[in-house]
Amino acid sequence: MSTPELAVEAVDLGKTYGKGAKAVHALAALSFAVRPGIVFGLLGPNGAGKSTTVRILTTLARPDRGRATVHGIDVGRHPDRVRPLIGYVSQKPGFDPVATGCENLVLQGRVHGASARQARLRAAELLERFDLTAAGRRLAGSWSGGMQRKLDVAMGLMHRPRVLFLDEPTTGLDPQARQELWAEIARLARQDGLTVLLTTHYLEEADHLAAQLVIVDAGRVVAAGTPDQLKSALGGDTIRVGLVRQPDADRARVAIATVHGVGTVVAEGGALHTRVRNGAAVLPAALTALDAAGVELASVSVARPSLDDVYLHHAGRSFREADRLGTGPQVVSL
């Protein structure tokens, strides 16, 4: 079987801002590969180098070291040939607030070489798709934040790119607008076969959307795989048993500890936690043992490790902590 063409490939990308003592190493030998037709996530705390990576891949910035390709074309050597293939939605709003939604879309289409008629048709199609038709003739500056974000994404799609880059697409959106945009992003890859590369510092977002992801920390990839692979790689699940009566805790602990495959059991209030290799396999035996011991259960859950656990494992600190402190340069978002 021949290897299918990669949609995006980054090899040992390095980028340093500034010189001497003030130098900030935004990227240090960052590598990853994206196969076509999936949502690929670049997950990392603020300042990890995600935006810098996207800037390089979209021909905006040049790497100091390493190389990157989009559908086999080198972004540094042939930016002109890469630009028609990509759509880019940056963190900051990229529409003109004193133009209508429709005008914004049409200009974007014309810039990419569409005729006025083609651009109008495509604009109408995208407004419809993003449920913006009713607002299409109003100035985009008067739209809600969620609608504006959708307009930004629609503008990135006007010229039917093969790869869409979304830099922190849902930052600042309310939960409902975020859900809507998630649904739309998932549909782009599923129905249209588009490759979507998105950066995010929301664990839930990467978990929900990305078929493949890399976790980026301090300018390098610290883990790569599907969200499930990354979590499974940590090994094991957590079984949590909630008790009706707290005094049962000791009896329950003894009972559950006899089950094959169960390690340390921790009692915490009216609940027991235990780490096991395969939760689904161990659970029936654990329930039988508890039942035999006459312990009445209020709740049972099997939880896989979260991406936060994955990040904690690889970066040595919790994701939220890193996000709060920032690990990298503050200057990258010019």
Place this chain on the structure above:
Amino acid sequence: MTATLTHARLLSGRSLRTLSRQPAYLLFTLVQPMVWLLLFGQLFRRVAELPGFGGNYLDYLTPGVVVMTAMMSAGWSGTSIVQDMERGVMDRTLTSPIRRSALVTAGLAHQALVTVVQSLIMFATGLLAGARYPGGARGLLVVLACAVLVALIFAGLSNAVALLVHQQEALIAVAQFLVLPLAFLSSVMMAPALMPGWVARAARFNPVDWAAVASREALRAEPDWGLVLDRTALLAALAILMAWLAARAYRVHQRSL
């Protein structure tokens, strides 16, 4: 080349549409030149009693204020670039197939058009206020050309500064720093013969003065075309240099990303 022109047309269309949708800003853009002309015309009216002005100060003043206004509004031209950079508009533009030359051309074309409209308003105001321009239509065309060249020079400079400093405040400071000295170290308001020697010498290197000299000359009944040509050639050369500088500044900006 055709793609560059199409892009330039699309982008200047966008900026003119933006201007037309900001009525307050548009109004000031059009009213301000009238105010300059009438204000200076009134304030310095009696200056014309001195030799070297030919009797009516407004006749003398109009071409100078036209080129001064062209400089002043062009100095602000970079602010829309800073706005685009503060939003994601610049990033989006730079990842599209638009060429840097089209970006520069669009910005300059917009400024040139605004300048022509402002200049015509000032001439109309001057005529209504009693000024007379013996040079006629031919003279008027030369003044418009000079005003446009001044606009290109300062818009190119303003765009380049915007791309290098990325900051509204810094850009405005640079514009403010240049505008008044350049207006006053010139023959815009004061006849060359009456200037202190050092000001006259400084004015020789001031593009605003080149434009004022050429414009006033072209509006005379019998202009010295050699002088007009000399000054417009200098203006054109500087305009090309500034446009090139603006294009270079896009590259420097991108290298900083």
